[in-house]
Amino acid sequence: MVDPFIAAAGPAPARGAEHRWRQVALLSASSAVGDAPRAATALAATLLALDHPAAAAAALERADPADAWARWYGVIAAGQAIGAAGLAEALAAAREAPSSGPDAREVARRLDDLADELASLSGDLEGAARFAVLGHRARPRRRVLLAGRSSAAFLIEPGWESVRLVRLGPSEGPALGNRAHLGLTEVIAAIRRGDAGPGWDVPGDEPHPLEPETMLGALREDPAARDRRLVRLAEEVAEERERLAAERAALAEERAMIAAERSRRRRVRPAPPPGGAQPAGRVPVPRSADEAAALLGLGADAAPDEVDRAYRDQVIRCHPDRVAGLHPAIRGQAEGLTVALNAARDLLLGRAPRRRAQRAGG
Numbered sequence: 001m002v003d004p005f006i007a008a009a010g011p012a013p014a015r016g017a018e019h020r021w022r023q024v025a026l027l028s029a030s031s032a033v034g035d036a037p038r039a040a041t042a043l044a045a046t047l048l049a050l051d052h053p054a055a056a057a058a059a060l061e062r063a064d065p066a067d068a069w070a071r072w073y074g075v076i077a078a079g080q081a082i083g084a085a086g087l088a089e090a091l092a093a094a095r096e097a098p099s100s101g102p103d104a105r106e107v108a109r110r111l112d113d114l115a116d117e118l119a120s121l122s123g124d125l126e127g128a129a130r131f132a133v134l135g136h137r138a139r140p141r142r143r144v145l146l147a148g149r150s151s152a153a154f155l156i157e158p159g160w161e162s163v164r165l166v167r168l169g170p171s172e173g174p175a176l177g178n179r180a181h182l183g184l185t186e187v188i189a190a191i192r193r194g195d196a197g198p199g200w201d202v203p204g205d206e207p208h209p210l211e212p213e214t215m216l217g218a219l220r221e222d223p224a225a226r227d228r229r230l231v232r233l234a235e236e237v238a239e240e241r242e243r244l245a246a247e248r249a250a251l252a253e254e255r256a257m258i259a260a261e262r263s264r265r266r267r268v269r270p271a272p273p274p275g276g277a278q279p280a281g282r283v284p285v286p287r288s289a290d291e292a293a294a295l296l297g298l299g300a301d302a303a304p305d306e307v308d309r310a311y312r313d314q315v316i317r318c319h320p321d322r323v324a325g326l327h328p329a330i331r332g333q334a335e336g337l338t339v340a341l342n343a344a345r346d347l348l349l350g351r352a353p354r355r356r357a358q359r360a361g362g
Contacts, residue, residue: 003039005030012042013049013173015233018218020046025215037064044073047210051170051203053080055210068107071097075111076152079168082206087168091115113150113177120184121154121165131187132179135200144191145169145202151177155203158191169203198236283336285343292344304349311345 009026023046030039040062047056057077063070071094078090091114099108113129120129134145134153143166146154153169153176163184182190208214286292293300296310316322318334318341 003030003035005034006039006042009042011173012045013171014046015172017050020050021215021218024050025219031059031062036062037067041067041070041073044070044077045173048073048076048080049170049172051080051207052210053077053207056080068097068099068101068104072107072110075114076168076171079152080170080207082167084165084167087118091118110150110152110177113148114152117148117150117152117154118165121156121163123162125162125183125185125188127184129184130180131182131184133182133187133190133195133197134179135198135202136191136194136196137202141205143202143205145200146187147171147176147179149177149180151175155205158188160192161188163188166205198239283333283340285340286347289348292347295340295344296348298348302348307345307348311341315341 005026009023009030012023012027014020014023024043027039027043027046030036031043040059041064044056044059044063047053047059053076056073060070060074060077075087075090075094078085079087081087091111095108095111095115097104099105116127116129117131120127120131130149131154132147134147136142136144142158144156144158144163146156148154151171151174153171155166155169157164157166284291286295290300293302296302296307296314298306298310302310315338318337323331323334
């Protein structure tokens with residue numbers, strides 16, 4: 001039977017503080033009178049999104065120990081505590097747990113990503129971890145909020161060439177990891193430029209204590225504030241769509257440039273003929289007696305025996321046996337020169353017309 005309180009709460013964490021506090025109320029009721037283990041995991045997720053790790057850790061004590069998501073939120077609760085105390089131990093213990101089933105495999109992937117992200121923040125700037133800048137504040141201490149591919153959020157102290165992890169920050173859930181596309185070196189460069197990302201509120205170095213008045217104030221939020229938040233959410237969605245459209249356009253332009261370059265290279269550098277042979281050298285074939293005589297080094301009125309002698313003297317220099325061991329380009333040049341010399345001799349001795357006449361008579 002579906003727990004009505006969990007069904008009314010919806011997927012945790014919800015967007016917006018008042019919706020999260022509504023979830024806290026519903027999930028707390030479920031934990032007390034309904035499906036306690038399942039409600040406890042969802043309650044912990046919502047409390048972490050509200051930056052209350054101690055309360056989340058208390059809720060997880062009632063969760064199912066076999067629930068993979070309870071392990072994930074336990075790690076986040078440890079990292080969100082002051083100074084991220086116990087984060088390394090909690091992460092190591094969670095990664096040792098079995099990962100059978102789709103939820104467990106997804107949690108294992110997130111834990112691996114989180115380990116890579118923490119290694120990158122500790123100095124491995126060239127690692128595979130990817131981040132996004134969510135917000136920035138200058139006072140009272142300079143802090144930046146990052147999103148990781150794991151969907152964890154990181155409160156960091158930025159430096160000129162490195163960063164220092166202060167603690168994990170409140171996350172909006174699994175979708176947060178979709179924003180992470182930059183290596184840490186790129187993130188540091190963006191912070192130097194003053195990039196604040198979407199401008200999210202950056203939490204303090206210490207989480208706030210859980211107080212009833214905070215929840216009641218959020219539940220009493222006036223419609224105007226709720227409308228402003230909805231408008232902001234719509235703007236974030238529109239910005240994300242514009243960013244994705246710009247990335248798609250840039251990829252399409254890059255593909256078109258690559259295709260154009262490939263086409264240009266095919267036109268400029270034709271492929272070699274089959275068998276690996278190089279194309280013959282481009283030696284112009286003479287089309288007139290003057291061009292033929294010039295190629296053979298003769299005058300226009302040279303006698304036939306002079307033509308034969310000049311032809312033999314030159315054609316023997318580009319004989320295939322003389323260039324057999326040379327570069328393919330040189331062999332191709334020799335072949336082209338032989339064709340041109342044959343044409344020059346035939347043109348000066350009148351052999352081409354006789355061949356055409358013989359073919360026509362035959």
